[in-house]
Amino acid sequence: MLLLMEAKQSNLSVAADVTTKKELLDLADQVGPYICLLKTHIDIIVDFDQDLIVQLQALAKKHQFMIFEDRKFADIGNTVKMQYGAGVHRIAHWSHFTNCHIVPGEGIIQGLKQVGQPLGRGLLLLAEMSPADSLANNPTYTAKNVDLALKHSDFVAGFIASRRLTDDHDFLTMTPGVGLDVTGDSMGQRYRSPKQILTENYSDIIIVGRGIYGTGKDPVHEAQRYQRAGWEAYLARLS
Ligand code: 5FU
Numbered sequence: 001m002l003l004l005m006e007a008k009q010s011n012l013s014v015a016a017d018v019t020t021k022k023e024l025l026d027l028a029d030q031v032g033p034y035i036c037l038l039k040t041h042i043d044i045i046v047d048f049d050q051d052l053i054v055q056l057q058a059l060a061k062k063h064q065f066m067i068f069e070d071r072k073f074a075d076i077g078n079t080v081k082m083q084y085g086a087g088v089h090r091i092a093h094w095s096h097f098t099n100c101h102i103v104p105g106e107g108i109i110q111g112l113k114q115v116g117q118p119l120g121r122g123l124l125l126l127a128e129m130s131p132a133d134s135l136a137n138n139p140t141y142t143a144k145n146v147d148l149a150l151k152h153s154d155f156v157a158g159f160i161a162s163r164r165l166t167d168d169h170d171f172l173t174m175t176p177g178v179g180l181d182v183t184g185d186s187m188g189q190r191y192r193s194p195k196q197i198l199t200e201n202y203s204d205i206i207i208v209g210r211g212i213y214g215t216g217k218d219p220v221h222e223a224q225r226y227q228r229a230g231w232e233a234y235l236a237r238l239s
């Protein structure tokens with residue numbers, strides 16, 4: 001991921017929250033040159049089929065981006081193993097990254113690891129969430145995520161968090177809730193700027209959804225704008 005970010009000068013991930021196969025493929029093709037990571041919610045696609053995965057993988061190769069299925073697993077180890085590796089979506093077979101809550105305890109990581117590690121996948125722990133009132137934004141809970149990440153650093157690749165949480169290992173920090181124009185939505189989402197997230201809080205990757213393809217927006221223009229803003233803020237942090 002770090003090599004890809006450097007090569008493309010991008011630490012932008014687009015949250016592709018669209019509901020049809022065509023919309024997802026069109027968006028991935030449009031923003032592909034400007035992103036390092038495409039984030040999906042594959043269960044919102046109404047006409048999902050395996051051909052979507054084949055075409056998504058072809059676009060990932062064409063534009064050189066990785067894929068992150070934002071599945072937010074939250075069950076016991078034995079159940080998430082099946083949800084991750086099997087079912088309709090077979091997430092482990094195509095998604096480089098996925099994520100989970102640690103609410104069920106360490107077993108969720110153990111279960112996902114059994115499936116994902118042999119495939120070379122990486123897990124992100126949801127150590128914080130973007131809405132201000134999220135129960136995940138509790139210092140004890142967030143610290144427990146860091147402890148478990150360190151214990152399973154052979155599979156945990158990083159965190160979803162608003163800021164860098166530890167220097168003890170080379171984890172990636174990915175941050176959703178990013179906006180250059182607005183500060184939130186009507187359901188608790190909070191937006192901060194790339195500068196706040198990357199330069200001031202030492203995150204690595206910004207995750208942007210509606211800021212790029214919301215009503216009246218040109219996704220290519222906005223992806224270029226967020227790529228620039230993200231990369232400048234990242235370089236400012238490194239210097
Ligand atoms: F873990 C999280 C979180 O804390 N906040 C989020 O917003 C994930 N997200 C995802 O990022 C959410 O599910 C959307 O897919 C995306 C943000 O989209 P937006 O349109 O930029 O608000």
